[in-house]
Amino acid sequence: MDNREQTSPAQGENTRGYTVDELLAQMEPQYQAYKNTMRQCIAGLTEHAARLAAQGQEEQLPTFRRLLTDMAEFWGLAEDDTPKGYREMVEQIGSTFDQAVSAARDSGGAPELSEQTRQNILSGLELYAQEMRANDEELEQWAAECDSLAGGLKKQWYPAQPGMEMSKSDFWELIAGAKKECGQNMDASSQWLAGQLIARGPQQTQDFHDILN
Structure with a gap:
């Protein structure tokens, strides 16, 4: 060679x-x-x-x-x-x-x-x-x-409804959950988070992105 x-x-x-x-x-x-x-x-x-x-x-x-x-x-x-x-x-x-x-x-x-x-x-x-x-x-x-x-x-x-907003503690719980489930695999973490957010609805999805940004 x-x-x-x-x-x-x-x-x-x-x-x-x-x-x-x-x-x-x-x-x-x-x-x-x-x-x-x-x-x-x-x-x-x-x-x-x-x-x-x-x-x-x-x-x-x-x-x-x-x-x-x-x-x-x-x-x-x-x-x-x-x-x-x-x-x-x-x-x-x-x-x-x-x-x-x-x-x-x-x-x-x-x-x-x-x-x-x-x-x-x-x-x-x-x-x-x-x-x-x-x-x-x-x-x-x-x-x-x-x-x-x-x-x-x-x-x-996406008007906020009482009890439907995502708090910062909820945000970090999701991040910790993604790490626990997927480790350092970023693609798998993103897919896991997407599934969790879809289940939580548009308000919490938007809250998640707002906190992230």
Whole structure:
């Protein structure tokens, strides 16, 4: 066997740096997944805005409309990556939003949001806030706005019921239980925790994530 094949990277042989293009290629699948999360969030927030319009609660609608276009621009969701393409994307998102809101306002009704749609909205807001903080400290106020919006939606969708909240002692009991059942196997621990949280319901699941974060 060629001894060079056994050389460790620490010895500096048979190693090379990655070019910018190679790094971007490796990151592309994750970046596309993030983009899909944001598209789902935008669609979900449009549905949520339509429900608010149907109920005559229109105070937040201008904020939602601006937020959706900001999200799309920040994440580069335009198919045509040119100034013209971005203008058309913003116009399309705004038009879709306006049409959904107008139709709900006229009919006085809009479908209840599915659990998946709610989770899409919360996941997108969390990701958007996270990336804004990572990219520029000056975007902190916008990240805080997303946090505030997500917090308000959580309270609206998952109102706490007496005796149903998860305490910090409950949280640590679950962590200890995962360690006892699964040891250091992180994948098995995650699956065990997921099963426990599903059994406890959406309120305690959200509490668990809030304490964890």
